[in-house]
Amino acid sequence: MxxxxxxxxxxxxxxxxxxxxxxxxxxxxxxxxxxxxPPCEPSKIIGLALNFKEHAEELGLSMTEDPIIFLKPNNTLIGHLENIIYPKGAKFVHYEGELAVVIGSKCKYVKENEALNYVLGYTIANDVTARDFITNFFRPPIKAKGFDTFLPLGPFIVTRDEIDDETEFEITTKVNGDVKQKGNTKTFIHSIPKVIAFLSSFMTLYPGDVILMGTPRGISPLKANDLIEITIDKIGTLANRIVEEN
CATH class of the missing domain: 2.30.30.370 (FAH)
Structure with missing residues (x-):
């Protein structure tokens, strides 16, 4: 569905x-x-940093035993085909094509082997980031990731019953038709069940909550009028254009 x-x-x-x-x-x-x-109305949006080994290497950063997480504010949410606003004062804004997990039922202290039972389905996210404002990756990048329109989500949620293998999604990000990112979720450092178990060990997850599972390597700067298209097999394509802030 x-x-x-x-x-x-x-x-x-x-x-x-x-x-x-x-x-x-x-x-x-x-x-x-x-x-x-956006296909859901989350109480919170949780992002993962450095969940692809090649992306960590691209940034020259080391990986950690536990997931590195941050919160993305709800003001960032926009839908498919809406415009992303390039904020004044920023010089390095980039896309991050990601698989988004949507929680289907309230959960706390979830066991890893039962975690997928609490998932409604999957959608596509663009975790837009202004890298100008990241000085230490191990501090919460609130400003860098918190600008209005910095989280296109959609176009829809594909429910679990339509997904034959929840460990393997192919992610492709294009800018103006040129492929910039290609990655597969089978290379996640932290699996979806592990992340849900980790998060639910200290916070309650509610229906509609969104978990951004991290981006593969291949980030590059965006400019006004760029069209970003993120395709994930088994789901679809999320498309949004960059516009300058008035």
Missing amino acids: KIARLKINDKIYSGFIEEEYLITKEGAIKIENVKWL
Whole structure:
């Protein structure tokens, strides 16, 4: 099932996608002239840093035994096809194509071998970052990752029952049609079950919460009018364009 949230004529609809229609409680709505919204409304968004070995090497940083995590504020959320605003004063803003895990049920103190039972499904994220404001990667990069529009998410959530292998997703990031990132989640340093077990050992996870699982190597600067397309097999493509801040 593909779960989506759309805005049509100032009204928000939630449902699941069948071909060209969103199936809602009100009936079937054709997907045209719509605004794509983030497919869930998380109470929190948790990001992982350095979860691909090659990305850690790219940045010249060492890996750690436990996941390196940060919180991404909700003001960053935008949907598929919305514009990413390039903030004034920044000189090095870049994309980060990532698999996003969406929690399906409340959980705490989850065992690693039971962790996937609490997952609703998967979607695509672009963890946009202004690297100008990262001086120490082991301190929370709140400003670097917290600008408005810095987390495109979507277009929809693909539920677990449609995923044949939850350990292997191919991630491809393109900028203006050129491939910039290619990676596979089978090379994660910290697996999805391990991360859920780790997080739930000290915080309650709620339905709709999002976990950003980290990006592969290949980051590079963006500029106004760039089009970023992130494709993850078994899910789809998330596309957003960069615009300058007014």
